[in-house]
Amino acid sequence: MVYDITPFLDDHPGGDEVLVTATAKDATDDFEDVGHSDSAREMMSKYFVGEVDSSTLPAKVQYKPPKATSAAGQGTGNLIKILQFVIPLLILGLAFALKQFGKKD
Structure with missing residues (x-):
């Protein structure tokens, strides 16, 4: 799911920095870890934009640690x-x- 929370940046109780650091990624874990209230969850519907088309997502790249010297x-x-x-x-x-x-x- 995609949300545009731009109008909410100034009103967010935790400050806009918390929201900005979660942009352009899956912020589900960030949202759930905070323990938002039911009213916060209901408020999300106002900012809902649409679903993510999974066919447009880039493939995940496997992390390769640097070679030892x-x-x-x-x-x-x-x-x-x-x-x-x-x-x-x-x-x-x-x-x-x-x-x-x-x-x-």
């Missing part, structure tokens, strides 16, 4: 993490060495 890619990530730790230590050590050897007695 290769082990070679993980090695590069580990190398970067190690360098991010080692390079500051080397700079700190170099600064300390310059300070110690640069002192004049």
Whole structure:
């Protein structure tokens, strides 16, 4: 079933955002989960437009998760993490060495 609830957006007790997030999809579960009153269900008839022609619905696409990254890619990530730790230590050590050897007695 298709409903045009545009005229009801400003009057909806839950605000228009709730209705807008349920547009262009089957909002049956959204409607039922809220637990609407009998008067709300009766009000729906005023906004009824028609039935959905199921032959015009696009086919559902099966979700395919992305492929896992290769082990070679993980090695590069580990190398970067190690360098991010080692390079500051080397700079700190170099600064300390310059300070110690640069002192004049």
